Structure formats: C-alpha cells, structure tokens
Amino acid sequence: MEKPSTKHIWRCVIYYLWLCLAKGQASDTIRGKRSGLKKFYYWAVEKGVRYIDQINLDLMDEYHAYLNVYRKELDGQPLSDAQKRSLLTFVKTFVQYMHRKGLLVENSLASIELPSRGFQLPKALYSVNEIESILRQTLLFGIKGLRDRVILEVFFATGIRRGELIKLNLDDVDFQNELIRVHGKGKRERLIPISKRALEWLVLYIGKVRPMFAFIGSGNSLFLANNGKRYKPGKLSDMASQYVKLAGIERPGACHLYRHSTATEMLENDADLRHVQELLGHADISTTQIYTHVSRAKLSAVYSDTHPSAQSDSGLFVKVKNSF
Structure with a gap:
C-alpha cells in the first residue's frame, strides 16, 4: 500500500492499519485499533480537526476530558481506567507511526501523560x-x-x-x-x-x-x-x-x-x-x-494460620454477651 499523499486523519488511519497487518499483528488487535481510532476520528471531526498535523497535546487533553464523561450506549456505564488508557494509546501510537513514516515533521504526542490502567479483575469467574x-x-x-x-x-x-x-x-x-x-x-x-x-x-x-x-x-x-x-x-x-x-x-x-x-x-x-x-x-x-x-x-488459609487475631480465641465475645 502506498504512503498517502494527504494528511487526512482517516486516510492515514487506513495506511496505519495496513502497516499493522503487514507486521503480522493479530486480527483482534487490528480490529480494536480501528474501532478506537474511529471513535477518536468522529470526535475530532466534530471539533473541526481533520488532519493529523492538527493533533497535539491540547487536543488530547480535551479528548481525555471527553472520555472521562463518556457513557457506554449498552449499559450507560463510564469507561474504565484501562479503557480510557487504551483509547488514548491508540492515538499516541498512530501519531508516532505517522512521524516515523515522514507524514509528520515531529511526534506531537511524544510527551503525552497517559492515565493509570487502574486495577480491574476479570468480570466473571467460574468454579x-x-x-x-x-x-x-x-x-x-x-x-x-x-x-x-x-x-x-x-x-x-x-x-x-x-x-x-x-x-x-x-x-x-x-x-x-x-x-x-x-x-x-x-x-x-x-x-x-x-x-x-x-x-x-x-x-x-x-x-x-x-x-x-x-x-x-x-x-x-x-x-x-x-x-x-x-x-x-x-x-x-x-x-x-x-x-x-x-x-x-x-x-x-x-x-x-x-x-x-x-x-x-x-x-x-x-x-x-x-x-x-x-x-x-x-x-x-x-x-x-x-x-x-x-x-x-x-490467602484466607494463610491468614487463618498466621494472623494473631485469627488464631486467638479470648472468649471476650462470650463474656460481653453474657453481661447483657
């Protein structure tokens, strides 16, 4: 695929996804990147931003603020910390690649501060x-x-x-x-x-x-x-x-x-x-x-075997109970 002759965001996204495919990245990975970058692109167009050289740290601060208040259509829940970080990382990596390929003079997001991933347990555990x-x-x-x-x-x-x-x-x-x-x-x-x-x-x-x-x-x-x-x-x-x-x-x-x-x-x-x-x-x-x-x-077994409070049986509860 030839390097795009325009700096239009979505045209460059298609080129970037092709590069990811050529590197042998998994189809699920590429699908996730496409979805994330599409979300950013639609938001950016509403802001009047259509070209990759318009993407800068100030714009990403606005996008981060948007993600903080965004609610998912299916359940009305906010995005998790990990989801927000991923969406911002998609854009960061995309801009980085455009700089490497000479479509951008500088990597405008090189110093972006990404939010913490947070801590998220698996949604469902089965015995x-x-x-x-x-x-x-x-x-x-x-x-x-x-x-x-x-x-x-x-x-x-x-x-x-x-x-x-x-x-x-x-x-x-x-x-x-x-x-x-x-x-x-x-x-x-x-x-x-x-x-x-x-x-x-x-x-x-x-x-x-x-x-x-x-x-x-x-x-x-x-x-x-x-x-x-x-x-x-x-x-x-x-x-x-x-x-x-x-x-x-x-x-x-x-x-x-x-x-x-x-x-x-x-x-x-x-x-x-x-x-x-x-x-x-x-x-x-x-x-x-x-x-x-x-x-x-x-952890529960180790706690029961080693923690003094778990091992002790002072009988205090019985004494207090009998005093009433």
Missing part, C-alpha cells in the same frame, strides 16, 4: 463445577456438539486465547509428549502442556468428527466451523457463550472464561507465578499477577 456443567451441555447437539466439546476442553486444559485456538493446526498437537504448540501474540510461539483428558477428546475429534466438516479447502486447520474453514473470532465466542446460557449461568463469559479459570485454579493449587505466565503467554508478569488477587482461598 470447576460450573465449567463441568457448561461442558456437559455440548452433548445435547450431536456431531456439532462433540466438536464444540473438544474446543472447550482444549480451552480449559490450556488457557489459550481465542485467537490462538483459531490458529491451531493438526501438526501443532504432540500426542506423544502431551504438548501443544501455540502461535501467540507478536508471532511468539510457545510449547505448553495439555492434559490427557483433552488429548483423548482430540483423538476422537481428529479421527471421527473433523472429517465430517472437512473439505479440500480445510487445509491443515485443526478446528473447523460448520463451513469447513477456520472459525472466525465472533462465531467462536457465540458458540462458547451459548453453552454458558444453557447451563443456567447468567454471568457473562465465553472463550476467555476458561483462561481466567485455568490461571486461578493453578494458583490456588500452588503453581509458581512464572509457570502460569509461561502457560498463558503473558509478555509481562504483571498481567499474570492479576490472578493472584483473584485467587483468595490460599
């Missing part, structure tokens, strides 16, 4: 019993349900991302060594363990189920949608969320709920934080540390 209940729902839907069961079993066994599961190929599964090769973010590959239970489901799927969906265009893709091709991200989420509803669970959740549960359960069972980081493919261990705040059972 192992709840996940087992969700998995059982798949058996009501014949051959398609069997395929869905295998997909959800792999999600639960590995904690991989939706985009990573979509990319899996047949030769990514090492049955002998009980490993699976995951194509992660930024083209980073990792080998992670997978349970015997999930492998048994995969044997059934590859031998009996997958051939019923496959055609010449399926290639080496491991998991096939109804059309015999790789799943699209949205369709995979729709499939996963329907089983949550069928299990009678009203909390939100789809593909990522298994990732949350995998991390939390492993930490509950004394897994080392670094090992969980490697399994999940987090580049920064601080991302993995979120799950230490979710995992409360161990």
Whole structure:
C-alpha cells in the first residue's frame, strides 16, 4: 500500500492499519485499533480537526476530558481506567507511526501523560463445577456438539486465547509428549502442556468428527466451523457463550472464561507465578499477577494460620454477651 499523499486523519488511519497487518499483528488487535481510532476520528471531526498535523497535546487533553464523561450506549456505564488508557494509546501510537513514516515533521504526542490502567479483575469467574456443567451441555447437539466439546476442553486444559485456538493446526498437537504448540501474540510461539483428558477428546475429534466438516479447502486447520474453514473470532465466542446460557449461568463469559479459570485454579493449587505466565503467554508478569488477587482461598488459609487475631480465641465475645 502506498504512503498517502494527504494528511487526512482517516486516510492515514487506513495506511496505519495496513502497516499493522503487514507486521503480522493479530486480527483482534487490528480490529480494536480501528474501532478506537474511529471513535477518536468522529470526535475530532466534530471539533473541526481533520488532519493529523492538527493533533497535539491540547487536543488530547480535551479528548481525555471527553472520555472521562463518556457513557457506554449498552449499559450507560463510564469507561474504565484501562479503557480510557487504551483509547488514548491508540492515538499516541498512530501519531508516532505517522512521524516515523515522514507524514509528520515531529511526534506531537511524544510527551503525552497517559492515565493509570487502574486495577480491574476479570468480570466473571467460574468454579470447576460450573465449567463441568457448561461442558456437559455440548452433548445435547450431536456431531456439532462433540466438536464444540473438544474446543472447550482444549480451552480449559490450556488457557489459550481465542485467537490462538483459531490458529491451531493438526501438526501443532504432540500426542506423544502431551504438548501443544501455540502461535501467540507478536508471532511468539510457545510449547505448553495439555492434559490427557483433552488429548483423548482430540483423538476422537481428529479421527471421527473433523472429517465430517472437512473439505479440500480445510487445509491443515485443526478446528473447523460448520463451513469447513477456520472459525472466525465472533462465531467462536457465540458458540462458547451459548453453552454458558444453557447451563443456567447468567454471568457473562465465553472463550476467555476458561483462561481466567485455568490461571486461578493453578494458583490456588500452588503453581509458581512464572509457570502460569509461561502457560498463558503473558509478555509481562504483571498481567499474570492479576490472578493472584483473584485467587483468595490460599490467602484466607494463610491468614487463618498466621494472623494473631485469627488464631486467638479470648472468649471476650462470650463474656460481653453474657453481661447483657
């Protein structure tokens, strides 16, 4: 794609997104950037700002103020700190790239101060019993349900991302060594363990189920949608969320709920934080540390065993109660 001859914001955004695609960034990542920059563009046009050389720190202060009072259409709730930071970061990175490509003389947002990410726990956590209940729902839907069961079993066994599961190929599964090769973010590959239970489901799927969906265009893709091709991200989420509803669970959740549960359960069972980081493919261990705040059972047990107040039984309450 040729460098744009105009500095019009949206024309430059299209060029920027093409650059991101050429670098091999995930489709979900590019989709998020497009949505975020589109939001900024619509706001900027209302302010009379149409060109990238009009974007400066003063304008971004106004945009930040707008995000602070913005309310989401679906539920009327404000944006979280993390969401506001992401929306501002989209613009910052975009301007940075335009400077690198010579479309801007200077990077006007080089010194922008971004808000804190804040602290946000996963929206919905599921117990192992709840996940087992969700998995059982798949058996009501014949051959398609069997395929869905295998997909959800792999999600639960590995904690991989939706985009990573979509990319899996047949030769990514090492049955002998009980490993699976995951194509992660930024083209980073990792080998992670997978349970015997999930492998048994995969044997059934590859031998009996997958051939019923496959055609010449399926290639080496491991998991096939109804059309015999790789799943699209949205369709995979729709499939996963329907089983949550069928299990009678009203909390939100789809593909990522298994990732949350995998991390939390492993930490509950004394897994080392670094090992969980490697399994999940987090580049920064601080991302993995979120799950230490979710995992409360161990903290409660340690508290009961070590805190003087939790250990003491002075009988004071009984004495006070009897005095009335």
